[in-house]
Amino acid sequence: MRLNSYLLRSAIVAALGGLLFGFDTAVIAGTTGALTNRYALSPGMLGVTVSSALWGTxxxxxxxxxxxxxxxxxDSLRVMAVFYVLSALGCGFAWxxxxxxxxxxxxxxxxGGSSVLGPMYIAEVSPPKWRGRLVGxxxxxxxVGILLAYLSNYIISLIAPGATDWRWKLGVSAAPAALFLV
Incomplete structure (x- = not known):
């Protein structure tokens, strides 16, 4: 089997799960101060807030x-993408x-699901010659997701500073999550 545009596109889309993993893991760092103020969080409650995604992972x-x-x-990766979209929108609009x-x-x-399923899917659809590089x-x-999270946090803090910028920071990941869904 040769590497063709369909296989490459499939691997890139599956690898978006990795981007979302990095993004979600890092984006919370730019919201801790605002979340502490908004919800009057103690250090322990802030720890629960930050780690809640890790428990789900x-x-x-x-x-x-x-x-x-x-x-x-x-199909299972698509379900994980739905979870990402729900999470991003839900966090952005959390009441x-x-x-x-x-x-x-x-x-x-x-x-957690995409971290298991994404590399497996990529390995299954990749030709042996390209498998290692595509799984990588x-x-x-x-x-890249970690980098983009810090970059987006910075940009959002410049263009929408204030008490609700955390909503934008957490909600913006709905865009790449929607691409992962497709």
Whole structure:
């Protein structure tokens, strides 16, 4: 099997899960001050807020293989993309602290699931000659996602500074999540 545009596009889209992983992991760093003020968070509550996505990641990583085996990697990755979109929009429009926690947890499930399913899918569709490089694209995108999170936090703080900039910072990931869904 040769590398063609369809396979390359499939690998790039699956690797968007890595970008979203990195983005979601890092974007919270730019919101901690505003979230602390908005919800009057103690240091412990802030820790729960930041780590809520990581708890979801554990669940997603532990159980994503089950639907991946049963329904296929690609369709299961689409479900993870729905989780990402729901999380981004839910966090951006969170009406209280508990809603924020729930939506961050949902995003974490998407992170964990795509971290397992994305590289597996890429490996399955890639020709042997390109497999290592294309699977590595997922991990490369994690780092790119971290960079983009810090960059977007900076840009949003310049163009929409204030008490609600955290909503934009958390919600902006809905755009790449929608691309991952397609």
């Amino acid at each position: 554990i669940i997603g990583a532990m159980f994503a293989g089950i639907p991946g085996d049963r329904f296929g990697r690609r 209280n602290w508990y809603a924020l926690l729930v939506f961050r947890f949902i995003g974490g499930v998407g992170i 694209l997922f991990q490369f995108n994690v780092v």
